[in-house]
Amino acid sequence: MDTEIIIRHKDDLERMLLDGSAEPTYLPLSLLEDITNCFSDAQRIGSGGFAVVYKGIVGKGIVAVKKLSQPYGMHEDKFLKEVGCLVKAKHKNIVRFLGYCSDTQGRLANYEGKVIMADLRNWLLCFEYVPNGSLDKYITDASCRLEWRKRYNIIKGICEGLLHLHELRILHLDLKPANILVDEHMAPKIADFGLSRCLDKEQTRVFTSNLCGSQGYLAPEFFGGQVAFASDIYSLGVIIVEMLTGKKGYSEDENVVDTWMNRLEGLDQWETQLEQVRVCIKIGIECMNSDPKKRPVASHITDMLGNIANAVETGIDSSSIEHQVCFLKEQYCEEKIADLSSESIGKDIKECFEMEELAEHVREDHWQEEEEEAPVDQWSLSWKLQSSSNSGMLHKLKNMDIFGRKARRDFYQRIGGSVLKRTNQFKFFEKRELKPVLKYENLSLKDGFGEIYKGLVDNVPITVRKLISKTVGDNAALLNEIIIQSQVIHKNIVRLRGCCLESDTPMLVYDFLSTDSLDDILHINIMVPLKLGVRLSIAATSAGALAYAHSKASTKPLHGDLKPANILFNGNFVPKIFGFGILRMTGMGTHNIDDMSYMDPVYLETGLLTEKSDVYSFGVIILELLTRKKASHSDNNSLVRSFLENHKQGRKTTELFDKQIAVTGDLVLLDNLAEIAVECLNLEAERRPEMKDVAERLERLKKVKHLQDELEQHVRHLK
Structure with a gap:
């Protein structure tokens, strides 16, 4: 294509950047090569398993060009489905789609010693350039980085963007922080529709034999081969909890509220912001319910977020709120037992129904204090949750230590102990036993998963890996994986000898390791x-x-x-x-x-x-x-x-x-x-x-x- 035609197309693309109502269009390969300097490494701004993203310069504007490496297993219908979803999705919280390119050219190639004419396919997508990168760079705990107001607006924006997709009957199916971009105003924009599906008018779910998505954000029903709108809601819940805590998984709401209360105290509108924290906690937990039918829909979530200010102004009866907390705590306990029962641990887990009895005791004790029956519709009131920091019920829960360190350790020992005790020499360590090893002078390595220490316990040399980024909610998967790995006994595999689950940072105990690799x-x-x-x-x-x-x-x-x-x-x-x-x-x-x-x-x-x-x-x-x-x-x-x-x-x-x-x-x-x-x-x-x-x-x-x-x-x- 000659220079004049490239200039004309470049001018058209530049006008599209200025006109937010302009429709996506076909973009020639020569134009995309020109604005990315022939896809040079200097213009490269990101990559994934099957795509590379380049920065494209268009006059005074910038675009992002996603080049799909489709020759390796990607089919044309997948590319067309992604384009179809992108053309329909237009929202301030969804990355703007500008155009696409599908170009096939013949190239001579050597195949098994013969020269053949091969089709070289180029599939590319062009988007607005979002300058602040992806959301995963901003996932931290409450002590640093983003202030609450920005976090809340990001959560609210993601929810609104997802609602727009679901109203268009689009399933995203790969919602995670890495696929949410953040613009110069810290507004979120949902991106990467490579796994998305558009449902027909009467269609409510999709059946698939190819499990795709990102580990940690996949809803449980993915593993049964079917996905629906509730599957996106589960992923949304994980993201919300990460935004609140800097970690994946379930977190005790009173601990998160306390953390944010300490940080927000003294700021303007701190009551409203603290209420936002409480509501987001509840939304995150309910979105991550293992039963898809019990998760809220996107429209209900956005309604809850929009009603927070009214709840603060009008005030809510505290007795209903205290019952709400107790009910949700009990529900969580029962669900965790049910979830773990399916983790191939077998009949041994039935011992853990002692936790259900404990939750029942808390419920009965609480109902003696209530004068009115708790409301049946918990979702209509969950956005109103406004329990005070000196709540008697929360104080009682804390004193009983249902979710505390000791109870958590005992809980998981009961779950896994009967299985692990059949594994030769596996041991649940107490934190005090490992304390002499966890000294700075014994630190031998620090990597993305935590710290590795070497030392002696009872005069036996061991290696301890202290994990990071763990939460209570993740420990179910952790324990199941520990059970699996404890049974791997081979002379050429470093043996897992035990673990310590007393603290919020679980520790794994291995045979003593050499330092040579x-x-x-x-x-x-x-x-x-x-x-x-x-x-x-x-x-x-x-x-x-x-x-x-x-x-x-x-x-x-x-x-x-x-x-x-x-x-x-x-x-x-x-x-x-x-x-x-x-x-x-x-x-x-x-x-x-x-x-x-x-x-x-x-x-x-x-x-x-x-x-x-x-x-x-x-x-x-x-x-x-x-x-x-x-x-x-x-x-x-x-x-x-x-x-x-x-x-x-x-x-x-x-x-x-x-x-x-x-x-x-x-x-x-x-x-x-x-x-x-x-x-x-x-x-x-x-x-x-x-x-x-x-x-x-x-x-x-x-x-x-x-x-x-x-x-x-x-x-x-x-x-």
Whole structure:
């Protein structure tokens, strides 16, 4: 396209930026290439599993151009559905859609030694540029960053944007802080409609066999293969709780209110703002109800938020409010028991109905104090919740310590104890037992998931991982994952020996760990020679340990954060894998991952962690063993990308191999190892091999290398 035509289209796009009523339009590829400087790295502002976002300069304005990497498993109908949702959704709290591009061009390519004409498809979307990035950068506790007024306006804006989508019968299905952008006025804008669905007039839900979304924000019904408007509401609840606490999961409302009360006291309109806090707590908790039918609809939520000022002005009867608190506390307790009963822990959890009896005692005690019957419609009054800070009922609940640290520890011990006691040498530690280990001088590592300490308990060396970003509500998933990981007993996997659940930051106790890792010997101690036989042994042994974990069909222990730094050595380069299950224990998705270079792109896109996610990560590890190069380079080019590009073009990857092992006699072995890596790194997860197959093939390569070495040694001896 000539320059004049590009200029004309650029002028049209610039006018669209100034005219908020302008309709989205088709944008030619040449225009999008021009405004992004041919999609240069300098213009790159974000990326996901299957898309990269670039900044586009249009006159004095800026746009965001999302380039979909669809050749890897994305179908055209998915692109058309996303465009269809974007064209319909026009709201101040939804990112503005400006246009799209669907362009197919013929390109010569080398395929299995033959030159063919391949279709190169370009699918792109153009949006308004939102300068302050995504909401996940602003998720903190009440002590810092955003003041309450801004947080509340963000929550209210998200709710209004979601209501608009649901009125259009659009399911978002991937609502999370990373998909909510924040403009220069701190107004939220819902973005990323790649998983969205538009429902027909009479349609109320969607059935799907492909579980997509982001871990930690998925509603429980996702796992049953059906989604509805209530599924978005669940995700909204998680976001609201994060905005209130800086953490995922359920939080005791009196603790959150106390925190915000301390911060808001003395400010103008503090009563109104404190009431907003209380209402948002209730909305968040109710949205996260495990039963979709009990979650509020979007219109009810926006009504509740809009009625707060009236509630403060008119005043509400405190006795109804106190009953409301008691009822919701009791309901939460019963729901947590019901939820945990489905977590494959079995009949042992029935012991925990003692908690139901305790809740019943609180209810009976409370009803003796009430003169009037509590209202039946709890949702019509929940926005009016206005209990005083010296509430007698809340004080009683606190004194009984239903949700306190000791009760929480005992509660989870009763749930998991009968299962864990059958696991050899697993122990529930008390915080005082671990206190001598949790000293600064014993701190050996700090990463995105917490702190790691090494020390002695009863003269036995142990390693303690102190988690971060945990809440009471997350402990159900945490305990279930602990039960799964406690049953993983393998000589090449670091053993989980116990845990401590007394505090708000749960602690995991492992066997004592070495400080040497595969990352150290590959990239830090680079002067240490590392023969091919040793590398094959490390790969085969590690693969065997992963295959063992994946073979436990009843529990499916997954790693989720597999990388060289988590492959430790116990002398003579014998590997032991560390960190199994940490991603699911924390429930934080990829927020805490230090290096995304090892993460499965399919997991990053869908949020669904599977055995094939570990296979992809292992493929990256094989590449590092082959090349002795880091997965990410300082020149913004990844090792995986370079390797797969070479393979796709049919070029030999010999130049990427580490010179120390790229000797003539071993090139066939290296090519076989490279082929395994290619299969593990397939961007279509279902086409990746099972870890069992990978382990068997690596074991064969190891044996071949061992025989070669023995033969060479025998020949040298004869000489």
